[in-house]
Amino acid sequence: SKFPPGVWRLPVIGSLPFLKMPLHEHFTTLSKKYGKIFSLYIGNFPTVVISDANMIREAFKLDALNGRPDSRVFTERSWGKKRGIIFNEGKDWTEQRRFALKNLRDFGFGKGTMEQLILDEVCSFREYLKKFTGSPVSLNREFNLPVLNALWHLIAGERFSFDDQRLRAIIKKLVDNFKAADAGGAIFFFPWFTKLAPKLSGWEAFFSVLKPTMTFLSEPVDEHRKTFNPDNLRDLIDVYLNEISKTTDKTSGFYKDDGDKTIKTVMLDLFVAGAETVSTTLNYSLLYLINFPEVQEKLQKEIATNIGSKLPSLSDRPKMQYLEAFIAETLRYSSFVPNGVFHCALETVEFNGYVIPKGTNIFPNLWQVHFDEAVWGDPKNFRPDRFIDENGHYKKNDNLMPFSVGKRVCLGESLARDEIFLFLTSLLQKFSFEPEVKGSPPSMEASKQGGLILQPQEYKVVLKERTV
């Protein structure tokens, strides 16, 4: 009786007939009716949607609300049980998250090495883009590779060429899979449907890419094993192999065979999270720059004043206050992970006067938080200046939470921020971006696909080379 109020439900299919796509927009409508914490059922899974920044912050502080739902999708990708980071929980998740964070930090995050790897990619990418100047081009799928390369270099000590067809094919499939998963979340929450109708439910499409991706990711692990030397740890794979070789605790995710499965799952996690998110941010950034030439001009002036023609570096960041505001507004306005990544209650808890039973899914409606009129005033306007104070400095707003919050906050946030900064400054330094048809910029609305990650609609851009 103390379960939050919410949407009607039917047996087996739950509240599905009463929900409309895109979910984040419908959740916003529902929260106006039922409150900032309301409930629904996805199949037989009780689900709670939280739409308020402070409530999300409080909820995600609690260990009990930091699990992940039990779903075939999260186990069959990792040899029959939850492993790795993104879809893991409990003791193994804590151990894996801590280990990955520490070693990504030691090997690069926040240090010179990672910055250098990103800058290498930025420089190659700027050269690569030159061939597109002058006529309208779609860059939607071009950002994944350089962004992924920097991370991959850190993980596996190698980089891909921008023309690597095998990798391009996998990235395309991964992106398509995000879309397949958007078939109403069927593959996540309707195990019986995925078994009954693997094709129709999207299960087949979702998993058709898993095998080649895993093979692709496994090869460098096997190669590293052949040349592994504990006295010379070259990259993240070596660090994992070293940990596996030292682990004697049979319950640890690093133990022997489990360790092998763990390392491959972690690589898949980083690969998926790293490839699609930063490139989507850059994609939206470009779209907004085309729509607001005056913003583009202001950013280019800031670069000319504070960086000049030298290669940008992270040490320039404190001087680039308007760019910081532009990035914040891009992350807010696009809100491209609109419902975060769903959590699950590991225990029954009392929260905000309600009872959330063990096994309940929790969706943070980040989109609504970012479009709350009471907080932002005019959320539907793209206005970087909302993040600038009266002295012209970047002004943080705690209601902006694109990376989520709490104990599961995005593990790649600092890498993502570094990449976005270095890519944007470097691209704006060398190019101007214009719409295909002068005076008629492309729509800023996300494509109608909905789902875990909202992509912008396909658009074309005209690149013009410039010098500072």
Ligand code: HEM
């Ligand atoms: C603009 C870029 C990015 C955005 C907006 C973003 C957003 C998010 C969000 C909303 C979550 C869910 C947190 C939760 O469960 O509450 C998440 C988790 C995660 N992200 Fe990111 N992310 C970005 C970039 C990256 C990058 C580059 C990496 C790779 C290093 C990464 C790795 C992860 C991982 C491993 C998790 C799972 C954390 C866990 O479950 O403990 N992310 N991210």
